[in-house]
Amino acid sequence: MEYDIIVIGGGPAGLSAAVRAAWVAAPAATYRARVLVLDAGDAPGGLARWQPLVINTPGHVFTKRELKALVTACEAFGVGIRQERVLALRRIDGGFEATTEHGSYRALAAVIAAGCRLGHPGEHRLFHHNRVLWFHDTPRLDYLMQELDANSTIDTVCLCGAEDVAATQRHLDGPRRLALRTFAEPPYAGPPVPGVARGRLERLAANAAQSRLVLRFAGEDGVQEFETDVLIVDFNAYQKRAASLGFLEPAVRRLANGFVDPDRDMHCDVPGLFAAGDATGAPFGVVKAMSEGTLAGFAAYDYVCRARTGAAPNLFPFYPYEI
Ligand SMILES: Cc1cc2nc3c(=O)[nH]c(=O)nc-3n(C[C@H](O)[C@H](O)[C@H](O)COP(=O)(O)OP(=O)(O)OC[C@H]3O[C@@H](n4cnc5c(N)ncnc54)[C@H](O)[C@@H]3O)c2cc1C
Structure with missing residues (x-):
């Protein structure tokens, strides 16, 4: 497996999941997850690139600055980001394979963060x-x-x-x-x-x-x-009705309207598969996307760390003092 975790979708949910999974072990250095984000746009950000988003209440906004901070954190923790649309995500022996128009990527775990509709470059x-x-x-x-x-x-x-x-x-x-x-x-x-x-x-x-x-x-x-x-x-x-999930081959539990229905740790009922953000249905908002993304990042890291080392990681959300 080239990667530990593949994240499908580079909006607020996917970037939050990726950065959390890559950062979680930084202080303790238990195991460093190799994380890749695949995003269908021409740059990461998803719908958050369209305009500043109001977070919860007027005055708290998710702007280009917050987006840049997420992308910078991804870079700092070695998360790869590729602007490639995933055409199929399938289970393979011991993990998942994501196929794009440019190639295939394999990982132990995958996070579905593809939003509610397929985004387009530009x-x-x-x-x-x-x-x-x-x-x-x-x-x-x-x-x-x-x-x-x-x-x-x-x-x-x-x-x-x-x-x-x-x-x-x-x-x-x-x-x-x-x-x-x-x-x-x-x-x-x-x-x-x-x-x-x-x-x-x-x-x-x-x-x-x-x-x-x-x-x-x-x-x-x-x-x-x-x-x-x-x-x-x-x-x-x-x-x-979820229109962004046509690439998903494993039969995961869904809501009646087609969105993915993970458990409270954002784990789907397929081992190693997680979901976050608009892809899990209502409510549709940046706070939910980032919170679920962060949870999915923790949970995916936990899954990978146990598989790689046989031990449970420390999931206390330490600040990464090394940066
Ligand atoms: C105009 C507008 C204004 C909004 N205002 C607010 C607001 O004020 N406050 C608020 O809380 N929310 C607001 N929202 C909603 C908010 O933008 C979304 O809830 C949030 O962006 C969801 O984040 P996400 O990461 O789950 O999905 P998205 O932001 O949709 O990101 C998903 C990403 O996945 C990519 N993708 C999809 N399919 C694939 C595939 N097959 N392979 C690879 N990549 C794929 C897409 O291209 C996209 O980049 C607004 C939305 C819009 C459109």
Whole structure:
């Protein structure tokens, strides 16, 4: 095994898990875990790159500074971070193998921290340029659609989400100037809904003139690329049905809506497999992501240390005095 722990997803949950697992033994040096983060974006951070996140109460924020501190800590403790999307995570003899488009990585343990939807390289920049928009409640969506409808430079809008995006689409039914195209990402629980294409958004980017978005969509009728002025991300739908876990091959216990259902130590019912953050379902927030990530990091380290040394580690959260 090249690694002890592979973390899938480099958002607040995955980075917290990685840094905790790599740091836990620093003072006592019982055993140093070799940790690798695999993340589908173009830099670590997940949804926390989109905008500063409010932690619990106004005034406590998770900004670029906090994100940088997590990434710096990962570097200080030798955590590898690779910007590669995991296509499959499978069990192998004595551990797990994660396959990306660039290769395969093996580890004793794995942490699922892939959030509630598959992130895409560069999407936070498109968000900052108002090409990617988001909403989490229907009054805000109504407002957004009115604004877009009144903007004569915008003709087409694409709406994406998990299966429950169909409910959003129905909510929007009615006369409007804009052409609206809707698609739903798996998993699917019910029959197809007319007007809602099924498949995966594989890529999103700005066109050469930077004036429109180009989407690559792998649908039931094959792969197609098309342009749209704006993409609206239906986080309401993604929070109701996990769309980021298609890579996960082991049959782990899940909630009814598809999110992973670990125990209180963030251990799934597959030995050596842990989960944290939005991937474990509601509530969806950075505090939960970091807390669960930290717990998963401890638990994954505990699992690995016992396997490697035969002894239980000291899990008191020492500050690493050596840095
Ligand atoms: C616009 C916006 C505003 C928000 N505001 C707040 C707020 O104010 N307060 C708050 O508490 N929360 C807020 N949230 C929610 C918060 O961002 C999330 O709860 C938090 O980021 C979850 O962290 P995570 O690490 O679990 O998942 P994510 O941040 O989603 O990170 C998951 C990472 O996994 C990667 N990934 C997915 N699939 C794969 C794969 N197959 N292989 C490799 N990598 C993969 C993704 O690319 C992503 O980088 C907001 C979210 C958004 C979008």
